[in-house]
Amino acid sequence: MEKFAFIMHPLDAKRDIGRKYPFVKYLPASWVEWGLTKKSPMLVSHVTGVRSRTGAEAEGWFVGCPLTPKQMLELPIEFVWSRIIGAARMAQELGAGIVGLGAFTSVVGDGGRTVAENVDIAVTTGNSYTVATAIEGAVRAARMMGIEPERSAVAVVGAAGSIGKTCAEIMSRRVARISLVGRSVDSLEPVAEMLREKGSAEISIWSDVEKGIRDADIVITVSSAVDAIIEASFIKSGAVVCDVARPRDVSRRVVEERDDVLVIEGGVVAVPGDVDFHFNFGFPPSTAYACMSETMALALEGRYESFTLGKEVSASQVEEITAICDKHGFELAGFRSFERAVTEEQIERIRQKVRKSVA
Numbered sequence: 001m002e003k004f005a006f007i008m009h010p011l012d013a014k015r016d017i018g019r020k021y022p023f024v025k026y027l028p029a030s031w032v033e034w035g036l037t038k039k040s041p042m043l044v045s046h047v048t049g050v051r052s053r054t055g056a057e058a059e060g061w062f063v064g065c066p067l068t069p070k071q072m073l074e075l076p077i078e079f080v081w082s083r084i085i086g087a088a089r090m091a092q093e094l095g096a097g098i099v100g101l102g103a104f105t106s107v108v109g110d111g112g113r114t115v116a117e118n119v120d121i122a123v124t125t126g127n128s129y130t131v132a133t134a135i136e137g138a139v140r141a142a143r144m145m146g147i148e149p150e151r152s153a154v155a156v157v158g159a160a161g162s163i164g165k166t167c168a169e170i171m172s173r174r175v176a177r178i179s180l181v182g183r184s185v186d187s188l189e190p191v192a193e194m195l196r197e198k199g200s201a202e203i204s205i206w207s208d209v210e211k212g213i214r215d216a217d218i219v220i221t222v223s224s225a226v227d228a229i230i231e232a233s234f235i236k237s238g239a240v241v242c243d244v245a246r247p248r249d250v251s252r253r254v255v256e257e258r259d260d261v262l263v264i265e266g267g268v269v270a271v272p273g274d275v276d277f278h279f280n281f282g283f284p285p286s287t288a289y290a291c292m293s294e295t296m297a298l299a300l301e302g303r304y305e306s307f308t309l310g311k312e313v314s315a316s317q318v319e320e321i322t323a324i325c326d327k328h329g330f331e332l333a334g335f336r337s338f339e340r341a342v343t344e345e346q347i348e349r350i351r352q353k354v355r356k357s358v359a
Contacts, residue, residue, distance in 0.1 A: 001057055001058065001059055002056060002057065002058040002059075002097065002299040002300055002302060003058065003059060003060060003094075003095050003096045003097050003299065004058055004059075004060040004061075004096050004097065004098050004099070004100070004295050004296055004298075004299035005060055005061045005062070005063055005088075005090075005091030005094060005096035005098075005099045005100070005295075006047075006060065006061075006062055006063070006099065006100040006102055006291075006292050006295050007041075007062075007063050007064075007065050007084065007087045007088065007091070007099060007100065007101055007102050007105050008044065008062055008063070008064055008065070008102045008103065008281070009064065009065040009066065009067055009068065009069075009072075009102065009103060009104065009105060010036070010066070010067075010068050011068065011069060011103065011246060011247050012068065012247075013029055013032040013033050013036060013068050017032055017036070033068060033070070033071055036066045036067060036068070036071065037066075037067075037071070037075070037079075039066040040066070040083075040086060041063055041064060041065055041066065041083060041086040041087035041090050042063070042064045042066070042090075043061060043062075043063060043064075043090065043094070044061075044062035044063060044064045044279055045061070045062045045277060045278040045279035046059070046060075046061055046278055047059060047060040047061060047062065047275065047276070047277050047278065048275070048276050048278070049273050049274040049275040049276050050271060050272070050273045050275050050296055050299075050300070051272055051273030051274065051275075052272055052273070052300045052327075052328035052329055053272055053327075053328060053329040054300075054327065054328060056300045056301075056302075056328070057273070057300075058296060058299045058300050060096065060295075060296065060299070061091060061094050061096065062277065062279055063087045063088075063090050063091050063094075063099075064087070065083050065084055065086075065087040065105055066083065067080060067083055069103070069104040069107075069226050069247055070226055072104045072105075072107075072108045073104075073108070073226060077108065077109055080108055080109070081108075081109060081114055081115070084101070084105050084108075084115055085114070085115055085118045085119065087105075088115050088118070088119045088121070088123065089118075089119055091119075091121065092119050092120060092121045096121055097121055097122065097299060097304040098121060098122040098123070098124060098295060098298055098299055098303075098304050098305075099119070099121055099122070099123055099124075099295070100123075100124050100125070100126050100291055100292060100294065100295030101115065101123065101124070101125050101126070101291075102126070102289070102291055102292065103246045103247075104224075104246075106125035106126065106127065106291070107224045110310065110311070111125060111162065111309060111310040111311045112124070112125050112306075112309050112310070113309055113310050116306050116309060121304070122298075122303075122304045122305050122306045122307070123306045123309060124294060124295055124298060124306060124307045124308045124309065125291065125308045125309065126289070126290060126291025126292065126293070126294040126295055126308060127162055127163050127291065127294075127308045127313045128294060128307065128308045128313055128317040128318050128320075128321040129269075129290045129291065129293055129294035129297070129318075129321045129322070129325060129330075130163055130244060130266065130289075130290040130291050130294070131163055131166050131167055131170070131313055131318045132290070132318050132321060132322045132325075133266060133268070133269060133290040133332055134163075134167060134220055134222070134242055134244045134266035134290075135167060135170055135171060135220070136332055137242055137264060137266050137268075137332055137335065138218050138220050138240060138242040138264075138266070139174070139218075140332070141240045141242070141262055141264055141335060141347070142217065142218050142240045144344070144347050144351075145238065145240055145262055145347065145350070145351050145354075146238075146351055147217050147218065147238070147240065149174055149175055149218065150174060150175065150176070151175075151176050152175050152176060152177075152217035152218055153175070153176065153177040153178075153179065153215055153216050153217050153218075154171050154175045154177065154178050154179070154201075154216060154217070154218045154219070154220065155178075155179040155180075155181055155212055155213040155216035155218070155219045155220070156168040156171070156178065156179070156180055156181065156219075156220050156221075156222070157181040157182075157209060157212070157213065157219065157220070157221035157222065157223050157229070157230070157249060158181070158182060158221060158222040158223030158224065158225075158245065158249075159180035159181060159182050159188055159191055160180075160182040160183070160184075160187035160188050160191060161182075161222060161223070161224060161311070162310075162311045162312050162313045163222040163244065163313060164182075164220075164222045164223070165191050165194075165312075165313075166313045166314065166315060166318060167220050167222060168180060168191060168195060169194065169195060169198060169199070169315055170315055170318065171201075171220070172195045172198065172199030172200070172201040172203070173198075173199050173200070173201075175201055175218070176201060176202065177201055177202045177203075177204070178195065178199075178201045178202070178203050178204075179204050179205075179206055179212050179213065179215075179216060180192055180195075180203065180204070180205045180206070180212075181205075181206045181207075181208075181209055181212035181213060182205075182206075182207065182223075183207060184207055185205055185206075185207050188205040188206075188207075189205065191205075192205050209229050209230060209234065210231075210233075210234045213230070213234055213235065213236075214234060214235075214236060215236060216236060216239060217236065217238070217239055217240070218239065218240050218241075218242070219235070219239060219240070219241040219242065220242045220244065220266070221241065221242070221243050221244065221245055221249040221250065222244045222245055222249075222266075223245055223249050224245070225245070225247075225249060226247060227247070228247075228248060228249060228250060228251035228252075229249050230243075230249050230250045230251060230254065231251050231253065231254065232251065232253050232254045232256075232257040232258050235254065235258065235261050236261075237260045237261065237354055237357060237358075238260060238261065238351075238354040239261050239262070240261075240262045240264070241254070241261060241262070241263045241264070242264050242265075242266045243263060243264070243265055243266065244265075244266035246289075248338075250263055252338060255337060255338055259349075259350065259353055260350060260353045260354050260357060261350070262342070262347060262350050263337045263338075264335040264336065264337055264342060265335070265336045265337060265338075266290070268283065268287055268288075268289070268290075268332070268333050268334070268335070268336050269287060269288055269289070269290050269292075269293040269325075269330050269331065269332060269333055270286060270287050270330065270331050270332070270333035271286050271287065271288050271293060271296060271330060272328060272329030272330060273286075273329075274286075282339045283336070284333070284341065287333045293325060293330050294307070294308065294321055294325070296330075297321070297324050297325045297328050297330055298321075298324070300328045301324050301327075301328065303324070307321065308321075335347075
């Protein structure tokens with residue numbers, strides 16, 4: 001039996017902690033956040049039933065790191081590391097051979113390198129499979145919307161980051177135009193130069209999100225922003241937006257106000273076997289984030305090594321983890337948007353709405 005663990009944390013203090021302790025919904029958010037700083041990492045659940053199509057089996061554990069994204073960005077990095085390392089050490093004590101870093105635990109600091117140096121088990125951010133599923137999901141959704149990716153304009157928000165840069169590199173081989181969007185033009189220039197050398201797409205760079213995505217047929221957004229940065233008025237009619245970021249980059253107002261665009265979440269994966277997470281994180285049964293799935297797939301493969309670590313993710317890593325996940329039976333599990341499944345019928349309604357608006 002292979003063994004893994006995955007570190008998770010609350011994205012919103014009142015909402016997420018309130019699921020377990022309802023009384024906190026009535027407290028000021030600052031009080032709840034203060035209380036979190038006093039808590040130690042904790043065991044969240046025991047994961048059972050992960051079974052590869054090869055016959056390999058795995059069990060694992062979800063371990064909670066009691067800090068929000070806001071706290072991870074604002075508290076002293078040494079304190080944040082102490083909590084993440086504490087969660088990783090708990091995973092090691094439970095018997096895991098590899099631990100995955102979820103959401104902001106893979107973003108802060110040095111992308112998990114310090115964590116890996118302080119434990120005796122492998123550490124992975126899961127970012128390689130996150131890239132793979134984001135691209136697969138965006139391309140599949142685009143085709144369903146009648147968009148031909150080879151002729152389309154793509155915007156990558158957060159393109160200077162590890163996930164964004166690799167998404168842009170892979171997509172630049174498949175599409176006509178790429179807009180790189182980030183906080184500063186200076187941080188995007190090296191990415192643009194790399195893409196011009198490796199791909200054939202026309203490249204532009206933007207430090208303004210609205211201007212950077214307004215003409216895009218496909219938007220892949222992977223920033224590390226704490227709050228939503230994509231609003232309803234920014235998006236082209238008929239566009240597909242794949243939001244990989246956690247917390248989300250796309251404002252909820254987009255799906256409330258725009259019935260002519262398709263917003264999906266990147267990285268929703270069907271896990272092989274009769275898996276039971278014994279924890280509800282808002283997904284249908286037996287499905288998980290791509291970063292979780294990378295951790296499980298590496299365990300099933302017996303690859304107890306720090307597969308994706310640091311701020312860089314290479315295209316070759318994306319290809320390798322895709323092959324491993326395919327081997328064991330992980331696959332894209334349709335589409336979701338803001339905790340709800342997106343059906344083919346819904347996509348067709350959006351497509352028809354766009355057709356009528358241009359008729």
